[in-house]
Amino acid sequence: MTQIEELIAVLSEKRVAFVLIGGLAANARGSAQLTFDVDVCYERTPDNIQRLCNALEPFHPYLRGAPTGLPFRFDPPTVIAGLNFTLVTDLGDLDLLGEVSGLGKFDQVVAASEKMELFGFAVWVLSLEGLIHSKKAAGRPKDLNALPELEALLVLRNQKS
Amino acid sequence: METRQIEQFPQSNAIQRAQKYGVDITLLMENLKLTPTERLRKAQRVLESVLAFRAEVKSFQMTREAKQKHDAN
Known part of the structure; x- marks a missing residue:
């Protein structure tokens, strides 16, 4: 089962530059939808990739859905050669994205995010506006299905503040 | 109570x-x-x-199938 607090703590404590996106970002913004994994956008600099690999290595990251025994190592060369990784770890399912639909790379995703305090850590979390924009851009049925709730949250939040 | 709470907000198109x-x-x-x-x-x-509920359902189904097999034999 995905350990939300532990995953966020591990990445934060190891100073990985990341933005919380996807369903969990929506939950942090008030969504009531059920989320099974943690989605993050990570910065693709060599130093950050090294920190990311160091942070996850103790939790045995492996490609989700891949046959057992596949020669996979989550190390900097692997991350540099790829972009997006759907992983299973000892702390649960973790999706790492180098880019986000409709937003772009890490810097653009940060620009559409705000820092929130989560479990005692200051974490970049994609804004409601960013979530709506990316889900519209992704355009899959599951993304479009999330829009009515996110747009309602935007109204409620604006009326509250 | 809940209805009154909602009514405090103008019914925007997005809410509706x-x-x-x-x-x-x-x-x-x-x-x-x-x-x-x-x-x-x-x-x-x-x-x-x-996830706990799903596990319970799966366990129940497996027990029932095992019982059905046992009864059939």
């Missing part, structure tokens, strides 16, 4: 659209009263409950 889509606005309003950490703790509890 969400309600027609089946979104429970009262759940969102309650979530917005929580801190972001509390929202994620709640999400974790819901996830744990759903």
